[in-house]
Amino acid sequence: MSTTEDSYHYKTIGRAIEEIDAADGKLSLDELAARIGLSPAHFQRVFSRFVGVSPKRYQQFLTLGHAKTLLHERHTTLATTHSVGLSGQGRLHDLFLRWEAMSPGEYARKGEGLTIYWGWFDSPFGASLVMGTEKGICGIGFAEETGPEVAMADMTSRWPNAAFIEDPMFLQPWVLAAFEMEPGETGKTPLHLIGSPLQIKVWEALLRIPSGYVSTYSDIADAIGNPRAVRAVGTAIGRNPVSWLIPCHRALRKSGALGGYHWGLPVKRALLAWETADLESSSLADSSSMQLTNPATA
CATH class of the missing domain: 1.10.10.10 (Winged helix-like DNA-binding domain superfamily/Winged helix DNA-binding domain)
Structure with a gap:
């Protein structure tokens, strides 16, 4: 994937953060895609290719409460x-x-x-x-x-x-x-x-x-x-x-609040969401690989 394409994906995510905040994180795939101006299928491809998890799951990582979940x-x-x-x-x-x-x-x-x-x-x-x-x-x-x-x-x-x-x-x-x-x-x-x-x-x-x-x-x-x-x-x-x-x-912060971020809190949230999704995606891949190679489960 090119860095230009990655940058486009980040801009899409930034717009998604604004919409998720405005709706308190309660948007369906169709609703969120419509607000961003993409078809649900395109929106699904952009997010799944970028982070390896579904848009619905990624939305959960972008919500303001995600930091508290991470801290816990x-x-x-x-x-x-x-x-x-x-x-x-x-x-x-x-x-x-x-x-x-x-x-x-x-x-x-x-x-x-x-x-x-x-x-x-x-x-x-x-x-x-x-x-x-x-x-x-x-x-x-x-x-x-x-x-x-x-x-x-x-x-x-x-x-x-x-x-x-x-x-x-x-x-x-x-x-x-x-x-x-x-x-x-x-x-x-x-x-x-x-x-x-x-x-x-x-x-x-x-x-x-x-x-x-x-x-x-x-x-x-x-x-x-x-x-x-x-x-x-x-x-x-x-x-x-x-x-x-x-x-x-x-x-x-100890409270689970994000605290500050020098380059803007939307960027901080996107960084944390990307890493969480990446870790989750890697864990799922490792689990699938173990199931395929473990004789006990064959």
Whole structure:
């Protein structure tokens, strides 16, 4: 599937979120398709191809109450993530991410002497601005809710002394791997994390939350050894420059509320819904495979 087609699907999902909210999540397939301006059959194909589950099921993942369900059913405290085997389900991050952090001195210089390449790409979640250094991706922002000018100003302001060069071809292999369009040449998507020591700790903790699962701001504060720093943790999460790959969308409030999201709550909800559907689809596929290969059930 092309990234352009994925971006179209995200726009369709964004419109669906608005309609589901307006109707309090109580729309039939025919009603929702009609509001979006698609035939039920086309709507069914778009959603099933994009996430692997039915539109009805996906609607449930897009409702405002879905975050509370995730917190109840798929909440990890991070401290026990690896001991209970959850890390194996963090498909995206466990399989092909490697990262390197900038030194505190380099961070203090605000990008001085650093060349950052940038480009616009279609992604499964709409138009994305991707930035990277020679060492790896250092920024991913989504512009569907904010607009491209705001996204660009936001990202460049983080490293004001850096030299910015538009070069999407330099970034393309990493971007294709990051959004799972094609495997990268090395099988890994490198990240170059540019932040304060506290921010790096928080972002490292976020990388330990498996795909399809969530954690809370207070759990993350505990994980970095500073349980009273919930507010500082929230600020660091909000300053995460590498959206999607560093999964700040998986951090929720204790109440189950979504909290904020730098690129807009509709994007956060779409990210969580996509991952939940992907995990559910993978679980169903694994179950079917086991039934086909298990002699006891043959």
